Amino acid sequence: MAQAERLETDVAVIGGGAVGLAIAHQLAQDGAEVVLAEANAHFGDETSGRNNQVIHAGFLYPPGSLKAALCKPGRDALFAWCADRGVPHRLAPKLIPATGAGVAALVALQAQGAAAGVTDLDLLDRAALARLEPAMQADAALLSPSTGIVDAAALVASLRDAAEAAGAMLVPAASALGGEIGGARHRVRIRSADGSLADLSCRWLINAAGLGAAPLARALHGFPAAHVPPIHFARGQFAAHRGQVPFRHLVVPLGAVLEAGGALSFDPSGQVRFGPDTCFVADRDYRLTDDVPAPQIDAIRQWWPGLDASRLAPDFAGIRPRVTGPGQPPGDWRIDGPEAHGVPGLIHLFGIDTPGLTACLTLARHVAACVLAPQPNGVPA
Numbered sequence: 403m404a405q406a407e408r409l410e411t412d413v414a415v416i417g418g419g420a421v422g423l424a425i426a427h428q429l430a431q432d433g434a435e436v437v438l439a440e441a442n443a444h445f446g447d448e449t450s451g452r453n454n455q456v457i458h459a460g461f462l463y464p465p466g467s468l469k470a471a472l473c474k475p476g477r478d479a480l481f482a483w484c485a486d487r488g489v490p491h492r493l494a495p496k497l498i499p500a501t502g503a504g505v506a507a508l509v510a511l512q513a514q515g516a517a518a519g520v521t522d523l524d525l526l527d528r529a530a531l532a533r534l535e536p537a538m539q540a541d542a543a544l545l546s547p548s549t550g551i552v553d554a555a556a557l558v559a560s561l562r563d564a565a566e567a568a569g570a571m572l573v574p575a576a577s578a579l580g581g582e583i584g585g586a587r588h589r590v591r592i593r594s595a596d597g598s599l600a601d602l603s604c605r606w607l608i609n610a611a612g613l614g615a616a617p618l619a620r621a622l623h624g625f626p627a628a629h630v631p632p633i634h635f636a637r638g639q640f641a642a643h644r645g646q647v648p649f650r651h652l653v654v655p656l657g658a659v660l661e662a663g664g665a666l667s668f669d670p671s672g673q674v675r676f677g678p679d680t681c682f683v684a685d686r687d688y689r690l691t692d693d694v695p696a697p698q699i700d701a702i703r704q705w706w707p708g709l710d711a712s713r714l715a716p717d718f719a720g721i722r723p724r725v726t727g728p729g730q731p732p733g734d735w736r737i738d739g740p741e742a743h744g745v746p747g748l749i750h751l752f753g754i755d756t757p758g759l760t761a762c763l764t765l766a767r768h769v770a771a772c773v774l775a776p777q778p779n780g781v782p783a
């Protein structure tokens with residue numbers, strides 16, 4: 403049997419997406435010794451590199467949820483981070499169009515936003531909307547002026563550099579296979595790309611493995627399986643649009659039109675995309691359909707009848723880990739620490755779907771506050 407190398411650290415973070423890197427940075431900056439293991443050769447290649455790159459303003463999430471609590475401050479923190487570190491980003495105001503009975507949902511969203519501290523939402527009637535976006539067909543729209551866009555790859559690179567500068571050790575091509583949980587220290591078995599094995603001993607284990615978080619939790623001996631929630635894979639495919647569109651705003655419809663891929667976004671380079679649609683899959687599968695699905699074209703035409711579908715082509719797909727399945731609204735994030743599962747020194751991040759990119763810095767502060775909280779004997783953990 404292969405002999406495993408032994409390594410020791412205060413905190414082991416598993417997963418080098420935006421969230422794991424932000425956690426490694428925050429904890430290293432707060433003085434902890436941190437080792438981060440990422441399965442891929444490059445950081446941020448999974449969900450953090452396959453998304454809309456929208457900096458959400460924070461009004462779409464139910465009051466009392468972690469998403470509502472962390473998105474708006476996360477948005478503010480991310481704008482400041484990007485400005486300080488030269489990460490390409492900018493304001494990109496968003497419109498949420500609605501027709502008929504759907505207009506009532508806009509009023510409710512405006513109130514929900516106010517409760518979350520998003521007080522700049524403007525409800526536009528048909529005439530005001532026509533002045534702003536003449537090619538859009540809707541009875542009304544909610545305008546969010548403080549939504550933005552960010553270059554996700556540049557953001558991940560900035561988090562990686564900041565984590566390393568703060569003293570965290572980042573190890574790419576290192577898969578966490580499982581481990582032993584319990585006692586004063588946990589042990590995580592890590593396999594490198596060359597097949598060599600190492601046992602990483604840590605006082606705190608942070609499972610930020612995204613789509614891999616639930617399988618990793620199940621592979622930790624001593625962790626009660628009953629505490630691992632079912633995680634659903636909500637795959638979303640994007641369609642790229644060749645050439646310009648007659649819109650200056652991001653467009654995010656609600657309900658079935660959104661689910662079918664009817665949202666419009668553009669990235670900091672100006673590339674226009676529609677989507678993602680939502681289709682639940684059993685495994686990580688990024689393969690594209692040959693053509694843009696007809697329901698997506700129909701969804702876009704709900705609010706843009708003038709779409710020339712010949713300009714669309716399948717672009718890329720990403721997968722959102724979700725705590726809820728088909729037919730249910732996206733649930734809340736689960737950050738399960740010792741108070742949730744009873745195991746000291748262990749935090750799982752489950753179902754970190756949208757707006758996890760926006761809130762990566764506040765998710766990191768939330769986790770770090772749990773790790774660094776004074777223990778009952780008065781000393782930091």
Ligand SMILES: Cc1cc2nc3c(=O)[nH]c(=O)nc-3n(C[C@H](O)[C@H](O)[C@H](O)COP(=O)(O)OP(=O)(O)OC[C@H]3O[C@@H](n4cnc5c(N)ncnc54)[C@H](O)[C@@H]3O)c2cc1C
Binds near residue numbers: 446447448453678758
């Ligand atoms: C289609 C789509 C659109 C989205 N749009 C937006 C948006 O516009 N705005 C927004 O804020 N959010 C958006 N999101 C959500 C956002 O992308 C995620 O919430 C965020 O990227 C999650 O980051 P993460 O670090 O938790 O996960 P990931 O980026 O997936 O990182 C987890 C990492 O863990 C690694 N890993 C897994 N298992 C192991 C293991 N056993 N050992 C070691 N490493 C492991 C993986 O390789 C991966 O790199 C979108 C997501 C999707 C899919």
